[in-house]
Amino acid sequence: MRTPNDLELVHLTKRYGTTVAVNDINHVFAPSTYVCLLGPSGCGKSTTLRMIAGHETVSEGGIILNGTDISRLPPAARGTAMMFQSYALFPHLTVRDNVSFSLKMKGVDKATRAEKAMKLLDLVAMAHLAERMPAQLSGGQQQRVALARALITEPRVLLLDEPLSALDPFLRIRMRAELKKLQRETGITFIHVTHGQDEALALADEVVVMNNSVIEQAGTPREVWGSPRTEFVARFMGGHNVVTFGGQRVALRQDAVRIAAGGQPATVTASVTGIEYQGDRVAVTSRTELGEEVVALVPDAAFFAQPINPGETLGLAWDEGRVHRLEA
Structure with missing residues (x-):
């Protein structure tokens, strides 16, 4: 009003x-x-x-x-x-x-x-x-x-x-x-x-x-x-991955991505391309089989308990409820 x-x-x-x-x-x-x-x-x-x-x-x-x-x-x-x-x-x-x-x-x-x-x-x-x-x-x-x-x-x-x-x-x-x-x-x-x-x-x-x-x-x-409306907003504001999920472009918060370990089910398989220490957490960057980049923010204690190196293949998982659909 x-x-x-x-x-x-x-x-x-x-x-x-x-x-x-x-x-x-x-x-x-x-x-x-x-x-x-x-x-x-x-x-x-x-x-x-x-x-x-x-x-x-x-x-x-x-x-x-x-x-x-x-x-x-x-x-x-x-x-x-x-x-x-x-x-x-x-x-x-x-x-x-x-x-x-x-x-x-x-x-x-x-x-x-x-x-x-x-x-x-x-x-x-x-x-x-x-x-x-x-x-x-x-x-x-x-x-x-x-x-x-x-x-x-x-x-x-x-x-x-x-x-x-x-x-x-x-x-x-x-x-x-x-x-x-x-x-x-x-x-x-x-x-x-x-x-x-x-x-x-x-x-x-x-x-x-x-x-x-x-x-x-x-x-x-x-x-x-x-709740970014477009791919540009999701990428520009930061903190999100933009990926294809269920045939749609979606935003997925980096802190919502888990590394599937010990036989846990994975949503996608990816190859690690970069590791960045950020103090309280570690940003693990990887590339999926579709060629899309996904960043997972892992608490520092969890990362150093099971360190990951560039070049390794790992499973990534997230809850479907954390996926945010973007406008075309």
Whole structure:
């Protein structure tokens, strides 16, 4: 059910000459949710984000926010704010002046904009560094300043273009938790572009998977990961084997595949092609007689009790109830 504060894409299309970057997509983003646009490079996710922001023109279709078509409005008049991948902080301004810059452009008096900037810096735990220059900050600190600067305009929708890609892996995980916390505290709709499946699963209330300029599937992280609709989604989200079973293409979770040992019945016979230790488990990759690759995730204790080597032939088994049929 739609509410007036929904953001809706209606037959949204973007062409560059004869190239179609976004092809007739329709989607409703519920208010006060964290949404991740997920997909490989070139799938259309960043172009979609930039059209919502007003940094790309719309070829066809509309963008409806709060009941109004904003697709022809300038960026500052849309009720959206965008945080760029590079953070794009002004190097000659202090942290506080960076955050308050948009209010200065609107003619807000100095005392009011300083007070608002400090409130936002307090929200992102950066008030103590208000007088620093951007060059004196770490990557994670710069990101928080960029977030505060985007939020000071009180947008209905905050747009984030791969905001964690410049951070090291440890900081990326920490900032994920902070982004989610910030979204919950502000109640603003966050739309976050990423090509990282783990990032989308950790952050999103809704995952929107894009491929070849269209939306392949949208739903909760559990729905999209656990019940992929297409072969592309199953392969891209990871954790699944895509095989032919009963004459149909199906997805089968890697943790649902067992190695049939000691005379146990096997569903298929396969030849081991690779072994990868993953800490609490071992990924055993094999190729079936049909030439299909199947990965079985074996608990590390069970694997090392009966080690397997590449080149060996083994039986693989799974319960039929764990098989998920895919759309053609």
